[in-house]
Amino acid sequence: MTEPIAIRHGFSAGALALGYRLLVVVAMCAALALASDAFLTESNVINVLRQASLLFLIASGLTLVILTAGLDLSVAANLGMSACLAASVLKSTGSPLLGMLAGIGSGLAIGLANGLLVTALRIPPFIATYGMLWVLHGLSYYYMAGGTIYGFPPGFREIGSGYLFGVPVPIYLMFLFFVIGWLFTARTTYGQEIYAIGANPAAARLSGIPVKRRLVLVYAVSGGMAGLAALVYLARLNSAEADIGESLLLPAIAACLIGGASLFGGVGTISGTLIGALILTLVLNGMNLLQVNANWQPFVTGVIVLIGVWVDMVTRKRAEDKS
Amino acid sequence: MVPQRPLRAALAAIPGVAYILVLLCIVFGAASKGFLSGANILNIGMQSVILLMLALPMTLIILSEGLDISLGAVLTLCSVVLALMLVRGNGLAVALAAAVAAGLAFGLANGLLVSIVKMPPFVATLGTLGIAQGLALAVTDGQSVVGIGAQVEPIYSGSLFGLPIPLAFALGAYALTHWLLYQTRFGGYVFAIGGNREALVLAGVRAHLHHIGIYIFGGFMAGLAALLLTARMNAGHPTAAIGMEFDAIVAVAVGGTSFERGEGWLFGTLLGVLAVGVMRNGLNLLGVPSSLQVVSIGLLVIVALLVDGLKQRP
Numbered sequence: 358m359t360e361p362i363a364i365r366h367g368f369s370a371g372a373l374a375l376g377y378r379l380l381v382v383v384a385m386c387a388a389l390a391l392a393s394d395a396f397l398t399e400s401n402v403i404n405v406l407r408q409a410s411l412l413f414l415i416a417s418g419l420t421l422v423i424l425t426a427g428l429d430l431s432v433a434a435n436l437g438m439s440a441c442l443a444a445s446v447l448k449s450t451g452s453p454l455l456g457m458l459a460g461i462g463s464g465l466a467i468g469l470a471n472g473l474l475v476t477a478l479r480i481p482p483f484i485a486t487y488g489m490l491w492v493l494h495g496l497s498y499y500y501m502a503g504g505t506i507y508g509f510p511p512g513f514r515e516i517g518s519g520y521l522f523g524v525p526v527p528i529y530l531m532f533l534f535f536v537i538g539w540l541f542t543a544r545t546t547y548g549q550e551i552y553a554i555g556a557n558p559a560a561a562r563l564s565g566i567p568v569k570r571r572l573v574l575v576y577a578v579s580g581g582m583a584g585l586a587a588l589v590y591l592a593r594l595n596s597a598e599a600d601i602g603e604s605l606l607l608p609a610i611a612a613c614l615i616g617g618a619s620l621f622g623g624v625g626t627i628s629g630t631l632i633g634a635l636i637l638t639l640v641l642n643g644m645n646l647l648q649v650n651a652n653w654q655p656f657v658t659g660v661i662v663l664i665g666v667w668v669d670m671v672t673r674k675r676a677e678d679k680s
Numbered sequence: 681m682v683p684q685r686p687l688r689a690a691l692a693a694i695p696g697v698a699y700i701l702v703l704l705c706i707v708f709g710a711a712s713k714g715f716l717s718g719a720n721i722l723n724i725g726m727q728s729v730i731l732l733m734l735a736l737p738m739t740l741i742i743l744s745e746g747l748d749i750s751l752g753a754v755l756t757l758c759s760v761v762l763a764l765m766l767v768r769g770n771g772l773a774v775a776l777a778a779a780v781a782a783g784l785a786f787g788l789a790n791g792l793l794v795s796i797v798k799m800p801p802f803v804a805t806l807g808t809l810g811i812a813q814g815l816a817l818a819v820t821d822g823q824s825v826v827g828i829g830a831q832v833e834p835i836y837s838g839s840l841f842g843l844p845i846p847l848a849f850a851l852g853a854y855a856l857t858h859w860l861l862y863q864t865r866f867g868g869y870v871f872a873i874g875g876n877r878e879a880l881v882l883a884g885v886r887a888h889l890h891h892i893g894i895y896i897f898g899g900f901m902a903g904l905a906a907l908l909l910t911a912r913m914n915a916g917h918p919t920a921a922i923g924m925e926f927d928a929i930v931a932v933a934v935g936g937t938s939f940e941r942g943e944g945w946l947f948g949t950l951l952g953v954l955a956v957g958v959m960r961n962g963l964n965l966l967g968v969p970s971s972l973q974v975v976s977i978g979l980l981v982i983v984a985l986l987v988d989g990l991k992q993r994p
Contacts (some may be wrong), residue, residue: 610803652758657814658814659813
């Protein structure tokens with residue numbers, strides 16, 4: 358019963374859970390390939406990976422928040438607001454760099470505001486970020502005034518629709534941020550502290566972890582990733598409207614939950630979220646290929662969120678009963 | 681400091697929401713001419729009815745340390761169901777029954793998820809929000825449902841013994857909720873569930889039934905409110921009331937009901953609804969677009985929470 362055994366046990370259980378999820382991915386791919394001839398075409402596979410990368414960028418930041426037993430319901434609205442701001446800066450300056458700074462800066466600032474609402478004002482995270490969702494929603498609609506901004510500089514569009522050695526740029530971004538996220542959560546003290554805060558905030562505080570500062574950090578990272586995702590989305594669509602990204606909230610939360618992140622904190626991995634994003638994208642892509650009306654998507658992601666939370670609760674209960 | 685005590689105590693006894701409401705009325709009364717006219721005040725009342733019908737059950741839900749962010753989407757779905765039933769030639773009674781049944785079903789689902797499955801309320805209702813929104817979009821194919829006939833519209837514009845029908849709804853809904861919360865055992869459970877979870881576990885099956893009942897009441901009110909919403913638009917629309925639960929949550933919070941302590945009062949919610957109504961109406965008169973009104977309502981709740989926090993300090 359020494360500590361290394363516990364860690365080892367935890368690791369192998371985690372690897373097993375990841376293995377199951379990879380099996381789900383393989384099974385879904387096989388089923389979709391059988392069901393639709395269009396699934397295994399090059400353009401569709403690239404399309405799936407591209408969509409998964411957008412979802413992963415949002416969900417990876419959200420995963421950090423969920424690890425602390427918090428939630429960021431404003432990620433999709435943040436993406437929308439940041440995309441609108443970046444679009445208008447891109448259009449007025451013509452500079453990809455300034456546009457990217459605007460998008461990421463806005464995402465970070467919104468995340469920081471969330472972090473301060475949660476820590477300094479002690480508003481429960483889901484209420485603070487839910488309020489932020491509607492505030493950002495209103496701001497985006499006001500800012501865009503019903504208009505559309507479109508046609509961005511070619512250099513900027515590369516990050517959404519460009520290719521490098523035949524592979525779309527967003528897919529590189531997905532793997533880059535997967536590696537960074539994995540290193541951050543699994544190999545740094547910050548990462549360990551974030552897990553500790555989620556598992557037991559009181560114990561974390563007593564052991565000297567600056568809980569509030571770490572919380573502000575995770576909300577800021579979540580916001581920043583939403584800002585980054587906004588740029589990728591913007592570059593792919595080549596246009597921005599007030600409702601851009603609005604429908605991504607449920608899929609992002611669903612990706613985290615499918616990936617094994619627990620809303621009760623302290624449990625979850627970046628690799629799980631990556632697979633979660635893949636599974637969810639396959640579901641949506643499958644609906645698309647099988648010509649299910651897109652209006653059913655909120656219904657399906659809603660059901661997936663509920664199933665995801667339920668599975669999480671059953672898993673936790675079983676683990677508690679064992680110990 | 682000692683001589684000031686009685687005054688301070690008296691000021692502290694007046695709930696924050698009353699200050700906010702008076703302040704808003706003064707500001708908007710000064711800023712826009714028509715604000716304090718009788719017609720406009722009636723208008724604020726009329727515009728606040730549907731919000732009140734969501735905020736009343738939301739008070740009970742928040743008192744039980746829960747949350748229901750699906751209420752706006754459920755209200756939308758109920759309205760769409762009502763409109764579709766009418767378009768297909770059903771009578772108003774049947775259509776209303778179907779709408780209320782849809783609301784009750786979602787209330788039951790939310791209640792089961794929260795009380796029996798023990799999911800965190802905001803995630804459970806986030807899931808059902810997606811389901812209700814998806815259903816509303818799918819059954820209408822994203823389009824408005826028009827051609828519902830002439831029998832619904834008078835419910836919003838008509839009067840009963842000189843009282844506009846929506847205000848009669850508001851009165852009835854408030855009276856019903858007041859009775860449930862303060863005169864019945866169900867109401868006792870609402871406070872007990874919020875204040876003390878362990879007692880609830882010990883109390884057994886009955887407490888769970890009451891807990892589920894709180895969410896069912898929310899679905900029921902959403903079903904009834906759908907009648908007014910549909911009558912007001914004389915149509916059903918698949919995104920009509922999306923996000924209205926945010927206004928309802930703000931009204932409850934501004935009204936002084938606490939998210940974490942199981943404390944609050946129903947009359948405060950009525951004042952909170954009026955504060956939100958006054959804010960929207962006043963900003964409307966000043967020509968502020970509805971997108972920015974949402975932003976100011978977000979700020980309103982932060983101010984209310986700050987005031988609440990300051991008053992908690994010894």
